[in-house]
Amino acid sequence: MPLKPEKKKAYFEKLENAFHQYSKILIVGVDNVGSKQMQDIRFTLRGKAEVILGKNSLMRFVLRKIVKEIPALGQLNKYLKGNVGFVFTDEDPAEIREILTSFRRKAPAKAGTIAPCDVVVEPMSTGLAPNQVGVLQVLDIPVKVARGAVEITEAVKIITKGDIVGPSEANLLSMIKIEPFFYGLEVCMIYDDGEMYSPDVLDLTDEDYLRAVKTAVTNMTALALGGHIPSELAAPHIFREVFRNILSVVAETEITFPAVAELKEYLADPSKFVVAAPVEEEKAEEKAADAEEEEEEESSSEGGFGGLF
Structure with a gap:
């Protein structure tokens, strides 16, 4: 539903002020992020960062205006694709990303969604009855029946990152109670005082x-x-x-x-x-001489008192 004129104006002002106020912007993907999850993220970031979401067309409209004052912000335009938003901050981007990562939530694989990661099913007892073995055989998963249940005998990758999850894969993972995906605000790119860089940079150490x-x-x-x-x-x-x-x-x-x-x-x-003998050799000879002297002293001491016992 389109925003009312007064709400649209308020949104434009809020986004424009954020561009002026903050020096760092994290462009984040917001696919499959629930409203409660987003609420918790906003609450935790309070005082450290500000999350602003919206339609890409509205964000581009504000950018076109603000670029006249801050030309470097024009770099953001090419990253406004898909379901994305902005996280504005003056804090360390690594700290903000760590907070965002802490709010990632497990989720089942739903048919028709794009897989954010590979899914590998490890050898395990599925708990499925023998008459349900066909569900696994459709996906070419090696199985056997043991103790009245179907067991997967080898690790098999059934979903590849970037592929669309099929109904058979989604159905199998649901039946064996595996939730393979994690969803949250995913940092795509970072704007930092006029420079753009990948979030991979945040993983670099000294x-x-x-x-x-x-x-x-x-x-x-x-x-x-x-x-x-x-x-x-x-x-x-x-x-x-x-x-x-x-x-x-x-x-x-x-x-x-x-x-x-x-x-x-x-x-x-x-x-x-021609050089003199190594110092280490001289020291070794001195130690050996000292040891001989100590032995002589001990033997003489024992000889002096030996007749008393």
Whole structure:
């Protein structure tokens, strides 16, 4: 039913104010979300975020107006497809998504709906009578009859994510009392101060960011070295290679300077390359000597008092 003019005006003002007030917007899918579920979400988000739903045509109407003031919001238009809404906030989007996820509810597989995930039936006793074995055989599920009930003997995927649930699959899952789906506000995209990104970004950890930075630094250094491009990253490697070349020249000529004085000494007197025994070996010998002394002291002590007992 279309909104009355006064309600439509109030809706436009509410949505326009939200675009001005908040810096972050979560675009959420609202398929199969019940009114009680939505009420609980709104109550929990109070003070942290504001949920605004509505027809896509109405949301686009407001966006066309607001884009003149905030051009970056024009990116939202292409995501207004299907049954979606906005969650406005200034809080951490990861925290808001966690709250939304906590309100996901189990639901049965209904014929004609699009599966939000794969459904795999594990080996189990279905509790069905032997005369109902045909329900499972229609779906090519391996079964056997044991102790007066039908048992599924192997794990079988009967629904694939994105497929339309058929009546046979819906009927079977209902009979064996499996509710495979979870429904709630699903975050599709996030607008954050002019930038758009996928909710997958919220799953990245500090280690992921550090690994990405290290990889980028390594690639940039390799590019600079390969292309002979002087840069701050490549400089240490370039200087090291230059100095190595200088040492090669010095080793073959009479050229010398303070930084290579020690090298020239070693080349002039190869005996300097002979090093002393490792420190660890000396320490081991010292410990062995100390142990022998302790044994001698103990034996002498026992010899002095042995005649008293």
